[in-house]
Amino acid sequence: MFGKRILVTTQNDWPIAKVVAAYRSQSDAEFGFRQLKDPHVVSFSPMNHWTEHNIRIHTFTCVLALQAAHLMRREAANAGEHHSVRELLERLASIGETVMIYPSTGGRPKARRMLTEDIETHANLAEIFNLNQWAPKKSSIIHPQASKTVYD
Structure with missing residues (x-):
């Protein structure tokens, strides 16, 4: 937390600020995957599918629902209602x-x-x-x- 980090990138033409922003956005992606496991946000499981096709469709639907929830959170924040995705979905429900x-x-x-x-x-x-x-x-x-x- 208070140490130093060295960022190595293959994007040599990116400005330093963009490299740092991309690194920091990694935590946003990780948080999104944690939300896929939260039954109060987008419940990825239990998955009652056995074929590869149905598993892919289920996964796509869950990720799409999570994206829609994040867009709704952003829309609410732009209008002055600041909530987490979970809080927003609870309030809407x-x-x-x-x-x-x-x-x-x-x-x-x-x-x-x-x-x-x-x-x-x-x-x-x-x-x-x-x-x-x-x-x-x-x-x-x-x-x-x-x-x-x-x-x-």
Whole structure:
């Protein structure tokens, strides 16, 4: 930690700053592989595949999911929400939504969607990732006083 290191490279045309940055980025790659083993981030195992093809597909999917999670972390950080990948995924997983149905005033009942917890982080993440676009537009909701389906 407090010792000296000698970096040997075959990239003779790189400036020293780029060589040092490349060396330091190695720890980022190693951290990514550790996250592949973390069941709360991207669970690489258990792998229930036996053929080489399926193992390759499983590996590709896990690495792709990890890349997507890191891109989402960067997007959130650029918008002011600074979390680790694990924290970000936990917070996104904890976002819940409920539909409130209000009595009608001479027509169909009014439905209003809202987050289940009023946490600023949840609202910010919902806005950053535009989670509203993924909510059902015509969700089937059974009206409590009648057995008919209500649509937003």
